[in-house]
Amino acid sequence: MTVQLPIEALVDPVCGLVRELVPVRHEGMPDRYVAYTAEVADSRRFGVWPSDRVALGTTFGDPEGARIAAIAEAVERYCGNYVPAGLRRASAKELAAAGERHLGPADLPFYADWQFEQPGFPFAPFTEDLQILWTWGEEDGASGCWVPASFVYLNWRQGTRCGEPRLNHLNYAGIATGQGLADAKLRALLEIVERDALNLWWGLGGPARGIRPESVPGLAADLAGSRLRCHLVEMPNEFGVPAVAALVWDPELRIAAAGFAARFDPAEAATKAVLEAVHTWVFTQGLTTADGWVFRAIEAGILGRGLYLDFRADRRYLDDAGPRFERVRDLGAHVQVWLDHRLHPLMRRFSEPAELVDVAAIPSGSEAELYARLAEGGHRVVTVDLTTPDIAETPLRVARVAVSGLIPNAPAAFPYLGYPRWTEAALRRGWRDRPVTPDTFTFAPPPHM
Template sequence: MTGPGVPTGRVVGFKRHLRVEVIKGEAVYLFSERGVTALKGSDAEALAPLLDCTRDLPALLRDVPAGVAPEQVGRFIARLDEAGLLTLGPPPGSGAAERARAYWEAAGTDANAAVADTAAKHVLVIATGATDPSAALSALRQAGLTAKVSSGELTTDDPADLSVVVCDDYLSPDLADIDAVHRAARRPWLLTKLTGAQVWLGPVFDSPELGCWHCLASRLWAHRDAEAHVQDALGQVGPASRPVASLPALDAMATHLMTLEVTKWLAGYRYPGQRGVMTFDSLDLTARHHEFRRRPQCALCGDPTHMRALARRPVRLSSQPKSSDNAGGHRSLTPQQVFDRYQHLLSPVTGVIKEITQHQTGPAFFNSFRAGPNVAVRRNCLFNPSAPRAENGGKGVTPLHGKVSAMCEALERHSGFFHGDEERIRGSYKSLRAHAIHPSSCQLFDDRQYPGRSTWNATHSSFQHVPDPFDDNAVIDWTPVWSLTRERHRLLPTAMLYYGAPPEAGSVSLYADSNGNAAGSCLEDAVLQGLLELVERDSVAMWWYNRTRRPEVDLTAFGDPWIDELRDVHAGLDREVWVLDVTADSGIPVLVALSRRVDGGNEDIMFGFGAHLDPRVALRRALTEMNQLMPVVVDGYKWTEPEPLHWWQHATITNQPYLMPDPAVRARVPADYAYTPSPDLLDDVTQVRGRVEALGLEVLVLDQTRPDIGLPVVKVIVPGLRSFWARFAPGRLFDVPVRLGWLPKPTAYHDLNPIPLFL
């Protein structure tokens, strides 16, 4: 802007959106809607009054006060230009044109180019279904823009610089064709919903590399389960129609807000929100921006083979140093880092998680959070939000830990849901047996559970569901899983690996559960958590169904102030807390935390489980899981399922004595656990895996990480390890307690605990 390159005849001055005030001996102040900027120094006081857009550069140099050298002027002008405070152009005008130039300069754009572009460019208005485009067209033309309504079939050679699509629902089926034409033409289009009490604007789809309408629709449908169910039941395609609720003032505001966005885009003004969705609620005048990102695996604008290729690759683990925040376990990232990295997935519009909330029942100390819905139990909870695990749960020693825990569980469940792009191999067990693992080795139902399954299933929750016996000759879908033990791929039924996988015709023998599913700050973290969960549930099953008395854990000996506070909080609720050690043959500490009311009446016994190489982490995990579930029994029961209700109303330490510590065994203290800390998560994975494999078991991993999510998610499978649900096949459930000396002989099948574990 300075020197011989500046043409004469074009005035230089402060940008039009700035007003100048000089207080001599103090500073020059520039006022704008955004605030006040102070310029200090004698040069500023001497030269600022001359920058009133009435002089070109020669005139400015001519009028400088005596004693101010041209070099000083040049340096001052250069600094102002670098700070974005100066404009160069025709002399100022008046009225709307001048206000428009001030607006563009405030936006940081070239005002002259912005005015020229908005005057020269063309807008095409496209309406879907019965939506009336006339109000949108009128608003655009009132703003001085050249606009027309699309007539007839869309083509890729339309000369418009931007299309504006007005619809009554962002899931309108018409949008698929509109998206296809614009992607082919590489022409930008703005999606809008200008009717109703809530106005939606954006995104601008301007590049297939940044996402398409199908990427957005995938997110939107995920939040509209009930609607999808109704439409499917009625044989309808697309979203359900809704009555329009609006007012003339709202309609006018919506169309003019759309016009503003169109004008900014044509003028070349860009900001991140243009590629997201802005929702405006007219009832409380709140606006929210929802970040939109491309789904790399999108079948229309991405690579739909991604998940298939991922399943075909070996799972390779590498060194991952642990972070310094170990309050919630050993991770490669802190909870804050995890939240910051994935918080864009928290949105009821473009996110995977609709919201994260803290339970308001009970003390805040519980740090019990929920993020819903839980897709792993979607079919059971669509119309029963009070069902167990209808939402994803989060726990932790701090609110941040609980919030991040809920977030990660929701993302884990989403990643483990069947989307249709997973690797699948068609065949029967008999035809694939060289590579396939028989489902029964993972399901572990006893043959005696099948004949009466109809009666059992009718009186128990879906978690205890007994399926049909598996048919070795049935032709079904199988998915590769990587054997860390054998260093090769094995096959398991797809329906056991992904929630919501299509059922095989004529059979309900296979379904997925969350056992071994885990998310982590890195792949190694996820594998570790999945393995620990399997070890935990295996140990818990042996304790619960055999009803063995196990040693107490001396909580005082751990010297943890947080545990002391927890006991005080429960005491304030007239409850007592104790912990059992149910560690089994792996030697990995597995602990059970229990809490019961001691004020008479129902004991409302609640429990939580934890496993980890570090006994202190295992202890905190058990206690935080117990805390996480406490809100459902504080101030009345929040679950309506009969199994947990019957437990809380009838279970006592008298009629369930295995819940109490073995009085003949000394309480466990930290010195009883042989633990050497390691600085790397890979070391922990290697140690846990080694202990499991030493039991003659195979460790399998399926990488379920979705490219649009990014959070590492795996399903770990160890055939032979027990779930803590009612599955009573011969094996570890009966043999290990005897081998460990918990029991003198195996528990008879009919003497197993008749109360299925309901968590």
């Protein structure tokens, strides 16, 4: 009989995946904001397995929940960075000829033709003839399905894989840890819906109705003790899931920080978005001085050099970002460029909506409705179980979910503009009366990482 290990078994200073959990406090934090940093063991000792060395868990008023969240994030990055042997090499055309289901170029049309023509653009077209590596997943309503491995695993371009065709940036959207695979899958799927809603609302400059922060139960108490000003908007989507964008503004440090969440309960989505925005605010403070913790982490080799712009005391990072933000090559640099006050007029996207409603006016969603609407839209949902055998001895599971047609988030330099959904959604929602072009797209990122 197999005895399942408790989650806390993953925490041990000698043998644990998580060596230590450390509470985090910064001046000006809301009184109820709780954060734990997980110091994670170095999986590179086992080979080409560069999982994150630091993970974070946050809550409002729930220390144990923050501890579990930090462990879960460490597990997500640990499993997501493990690439097993035996991946299949084939072209999409070969899979189709063999009658094998797969997510091919029509399902994942990453980049537009004009992007490949830009000097120094690092990605290759995903074509039917291209030989790539694939991994096996389970498709809803069907049997198995092949998914491009570069879209499944984190930090894919390592070791011998540096010679593989580079189709996409690291895929941030759709990976999650849960209490069992079904829970992990649902969390990952909601993240994909959130990022798709964010991409369309922000990139297309679409309207959104505001939510009165005071109408969200408990939110005023959660933010008490801080100087942060909060704004909330509902991001449109067609999947019946409340998706909320939050902005917190620090008038003293002049930091704008955003967070986003999709949950079936609109109040829960709003609170989670604010929680994420507060974390973004904390992170951004590490970029405000030349010896801030972000730059110290770069010097220590914990964060990659070249992922951030060089420090500027004058904060005029737009001078270095490039006309289409082509030098903003990592999500962390998004908040760095937002230290430049010339981006701050975009805060009106959060603070000056066309209308304001109470959170109770937003209908709740459901899992059944989400799946029904995905099916109606012709979106294929494929799940890959990434749980490693050691983590499988605990209740935790890690799922990667890929959904055809929905747009993942990416650094400002590499937006996935090959998706027809940009134009289809813009026309259907009345945000455009003609196809989306580079001249009508918002390349400036939101203040979020």
